[in-house]
Amino acid sequence: MLDSEDDDDSSQTQENSNIVLSNYSKKKQIALNNKLIDFIVGNNLPISIVKSEEFKVLFKEACPSYILPCRQTITQNLIPEKYECIKQKLSLELRDLRFVSLTTDCWTSNSNNPYLCVTVHFVNSNFQFVSRLLCLEYLEQEHKADYLNEKLDSIIKDWNLDEKVFKIVADSGSNIKSALTKRGWYVPCTAHKLNLSANDVLREKKIKIKYDKNGNDQYYIKDFDDDGVLRQKEITYEEAKILESVNIFKKDLNEIISKVRKLVGSFKHSYLLTKNLREKQEIMNYETKIKLIQEVPTRWNSTFDMIESVVLNKDAILSMSYESFNSVIKDKVPSHVEFTIIEEYCLLFEKIKDLTEILSGSNYTTISIVFPAIFTLVNYELDCLDLRTYEIKKLKTELVNSLKGRFSFVLNSDLYLAATFLNIKYKNLTFVKDLKLRESYLTRAKQFIIDIYNENFNTRQSQISSSPLSNISNSTPISSESSSSNISSIGNRSSTQQSLILEEKNLPNTPVSSFQNRSRSKKQNRYRKDNFLNKI
Known part of the structure; x- marks a missing residue:
């Protein structure tokens, strides 16, 4: 009788242990399935990877008890389940x-x-x-x-x-x-508008000729008016002549860019050329070895990056072109005159490129930078450029006009003024030199904030016991030192990001082209962007 009871207890214990083992295995299977989905999705891998024999062997060696799900199970069950789970979490976050x-x-x-x-x-x-x-x-x-x-x-x-x-x-x-x-x-999108402005400058302007009742010539072009609308604009005969010469220069400039594109393509398709370029950089003591960057049509600023990479390697490329075993690039290397033109092209457009990258950030409020950056760019920064080529100076004028036209919605918008006012770095609008205009902007910004507050917090959130906002007192003026503080004041940033802000220092000089002082590394690119912001 006792033996029978002992046998019953033993079998019950065995069953309980099997249940515990079964539950543990099920939990482990679910956990590993989730990790597998994270691995595939996070690394943008094909789901068919689970059919790979090597992948199966890896899991069998790492976790023999794990049953690797098939492709159908992943697509029909695991991914939809993961999607619904994440969607519920995000819905709770947004609620x-x-x-x-x-x-x-x-x-x-x-x-x-x-x-x-x-x-x-x-x-x-x-x-x-x-x-x-x-x-x-x-x-x-x-x-x-x-x-x-x-x-x-x-x-x-x-x-x-x-x-x-x-x-x-x-x-x-x-x-x-x-x-x-x-x-x-x-x-x-401000970055898209900047890209359109850059394209405006490189595009030839068509001149239409019409005749008045007396048979006299009238010249028209499409240009932005004071409201930022693209309209037909009448120009004089002298202006038409100047525009024709600029159009010829644009055509030549586009041919130079095409030449640079072919040059970079030759390096990208030849290991030997790339190796020779690295050797030249070593011989000439390049402090930073910059690769030639190939243009990507769908990526903004890629044309600028391509041209700049060639300019920064100017001396190395010219030296290579004189060697017989590099004859394949001889006809594709820009001449000294062409290099002068694309150097000034980079000088003109580098601020557009830097501003595009600044406004592509996600850890600070970019909308509060738009107005001061565009205002400073069209009124001060571009005017200060030391350009020597007559045609490039004309392109600068076209760039300023295009920026004013395409960004009239910013320069005339109370929304952007209010966002700027709420940024502690720019709240006093010290970048606006005209005191009357500055006071007008401040008044508009404050009134916009009052209107938004009363509309959204008084109407839609009437249950909140708060009185209407009727006045924003003048804030304490910010000193010139604080108004030129680093970019970390733009928004919440981690300590790691704040450590990226560079102290102002002299850029290194090397025996290579003096134009390389503009940009040699990512670190100095950050310096260049921060310096641009600190000038606002």
Whole structure:
């Protein structure tokens, strides 16, 4: 009888241990499945990697008890489950927010499939800037304004953001602009506008000739008016003649850029040329060995990066072109005159490139930099450039006019003024030299903030017991030292990011081209950008 009871107890204990083992194995399997999905998605790997024999052997050696899921299980079960889990977490994160901003863009994949991407941006309870990708939607119809408006509206409602969206940033495409303007959400992408301004300068201006009633010639071009609208503008005969000479120069400049493009392509397709370039850099004591950068049509500033990389390697490339075994590049190397032209081209456009990178940041409030940066650029910075080529000086004038035209929405906007006023570095608008104009800007910025506060915190949040905001007192003036403080005052930054701010120091000199003093490394590129901001 006792033996029978002992046997029963033993079998029950065995069953309990099997249940515990089974539960543990199941939990472990789920945990490893999650890690597997993170690994595949995080590294942008094909799901078919689970069919690889070497991959299977790796998991069998590392965790023999783990059952590697098949491709179908991953696509039909694990990824959808992971998506729903993350979506619920993000929904909870967005639920308690009062305001958010969005960025959106339409793009086409290599397989020619159109998609719409939407990203949400907000400040969390710890006052940290947070960005989350909401969706990447396949577009089944033509990208017309009504369809994009309907698609965006569906996405916003799906995430319960109807009453929370403040503004949406998008490029200057007429379809997306029309879709967002209907709701008052549209804010143009500043980086895209900068890219368009740079392209304006390199594009030849067409001169149309018309005749008046008396048979006299009248000359017209498309140009921006004072309101930033592109219209037909009448010019004089003398202006038309100057414009024709500038158009000829633009054609020559584009041919030089094409020549540089072919030169860089030769290096990219030849290991021997690349090796010879490295050797020349060593012989000539280049402090920083900069590779030649190939242009990417879809990437902004890539043309500038390509030209600058050739300019910075000028002496090494010229030296290589005189050697018989490098004859393949002899006809593609710019002449000394052409090098002078592209050096001044880089000098003219480097501030556009730097500003584009500054405004592409995500850890500080970029909208508060837009007005002071553009205002300073068109009124002071470009005028101070020491350009020697007559045609490049004309391009500078065109660049200033293009910036004023394309950024009239910034220079005349109270939204950007208010954002600038709320930035502690620029709040006194000391970069505006005209005192009357500065006072006018400050008044408009304060009034805009009052209106926004009363509209959003008094109307939509009426349950909050607060009185309407009626006045913003004049803040304590900031000293000139603090107004030129480093970029870390722009927004919340980590200590690591703050350590990247460089002290002002002399750039190193080497026996190589003096033009290399402009930019030799990422560290000095940061110095150049910080120096630009500190001049505001």
